[in-house]
Amino acid sequence: MHIVYLHQYFFTPDQPGGTRSYEMARRLVAAGHRVDMITSDQQPVAGGPDWRVTEEAGIRVHWKNQPYNNSMGWLDRIKAFFGFAIAASRRAASFHDADVIFATSTPLTIAIPAIYASWRLKKPYVFEVRDVWPAVPIALGALNNPILRWLALRLEHEAYHRAARVVALAPGMGDEVASTDYPRDRITIIPNGCDNDIFGAPPPVDALADYAEWLGDRPLIIFAGTLGKANKVGYLADVAAAMLKRDPEVRFAIIGAGADRDAIAQHAANLGVLDHNLKLVPAVPKRILAGWIQRASICLAMFSGPPILWKDAVQNKFFDSLSAGKPVFSNHAGWQCHIAIEHDIGGSMSPDDPDAAAETLLHHARDSAWLAGAAQRTKALAHGRFSRNNLARELENCLSDVVRNDKAN
Structure with a gap:
């Protein structure tokens, strides 16, 4: 399979941050699949290119010049999310031989380039839910504007219902997805794993x-x-x-x-x-x-x-x-x-x-x-239960099933 993998905040083990996407992607590569990772360069070099491409453990990583840090205000974060979503949409849709698009949250706006690329390329996409958004910012009082709240809830619905399959990191997250009337038999639970x-x-x-x-x-x-x-x-x-x-x-x-x-x-x-x-x-x-x-x-x-x-x-x-x-x-x-x-x-x-x-x-x-x-x-x-090797095989099987069903139809 050729997998276009979208994760705005992708990290390697040499960077501070979670490496689930790195660990999953490198195992997909080791299993014989091609992976193009589209992500952001949160601390780019001043005057550097808009995009740069590296290879990390066989993963072809496309880094978008998109500054971001945890101390940003809410408005600046929103700008960073949508700025990346627009640029990533064009990048993801450029892979005409892709078999499947896989997008992992957060932020929820990662669904935008996934949906766009799926439409342009006429290929299925799979959405991974790591946090229940926008319920979290609503609960924190960070999303009080009624128009923005409606838009976020609408994006959540589209993110799920346009996906051929949804991967959730915990059973409760799967229940939240199912509560939107998304078919439960298309929800796969693949928890976080151990980097042994x-x-x-x-x-x-x-x-x-x-x-x-x-x-x-x-x-x-x-x-x-x-x-x-x-x-x-x-x-x-x-x-x-x-x-x-x-x-x-x-x-x-x-x-x-x-x-x-x-x-x-x-x-x-x-x-x-x-x-x-x-x-x-x-x-x-x-x-x-x-x-x-x-x-x-x-x-x-x-x-x-x-x-x-x-x-x-x-x-x-x-x-x-x-x-x-x-x-x-x-x-x-x-x-x-x-x-x-x-x-x-x-x-x-x-x-x-x-x-x-x-x-x-x-x-x-x-x-x-x-x-x-x-x-x-x-x-x-x-x-055993949380071995990254075992969990990566579950993700590979999930993506393979989606590609197989797409080709059959």
Whole structure:
């Protein structure tokens, strides 16, 4: 198959960010398929070309000059989404020998070039739902304009109903798609997966060299991800302060970038934990992040806001932790938290009581027998149910079925 793969925020393992599309695409290439990835160059070189093309693990990647970062205002983000959608539409429609178009959200506007290319090329398209949009920005109060809300809901409907198949990352997301009257038998659940060859492999020997003295052989609890309002990461400073009273040797690391980073640093400084038992670490490439996760005793997954944000959460950090053999605690009772409880590889910590959260984390971080057992159970999941190899084969079968049905008709 020739697959035109659309993902506005595609990352390789040498970049900070989620790599699901990279991992899926490189496995499709290894299986003998041709993949053209259309994405954005979020930090382009000034004066550089509008598009540049590279090859990443056999994937032909088309990078559009389209600046974007998490600290942008809502209007600037909308401009970035639609600017990319227009340019990507022309690019995707230029592949006249394509067999299928595969688009993965977010943003929801990624459906625009997919629908356009599908129409121009008369080829089917498959849509992957990673987040339930526009329900999330509506719930957050970021999409209050009634006209924009109507347009977003209309785009959501078109994104699903023009797709030959919809891939959802969690059962609840599949239910949300089906609630729009999309046929349930055309919804395939393919969850996020474990990058065992990155997070299960030895990290660079100097990955944590700058923090060696601070860490020593002490327990380490980490959060790695976006430092934005949806994650409520500043709460960890309160947990670190509560931990300081119980066990001052336990270390916390917050790894990442985002609009709330400065506020988190100030809050931690006010509590007296910054650079004491808590460090703020800049966003790092996945191979360096692997070193942090492998060194951790416990990893954290954080969300705030209404249940729609976290009930079907399938965060990369959860699966990265499984690959490294590390337990995961969440501040919510979503799908991934249920998995952790079911397999005794973590659970939930109080989302609003730092003392209770610190007590939960300390109990497990100092239980060497439980940590050893959790390591075995997490790796069993990483190499079985959530193996990226197995999940990529499921995606390949899904796309192959769509192409086969298209040719038959």
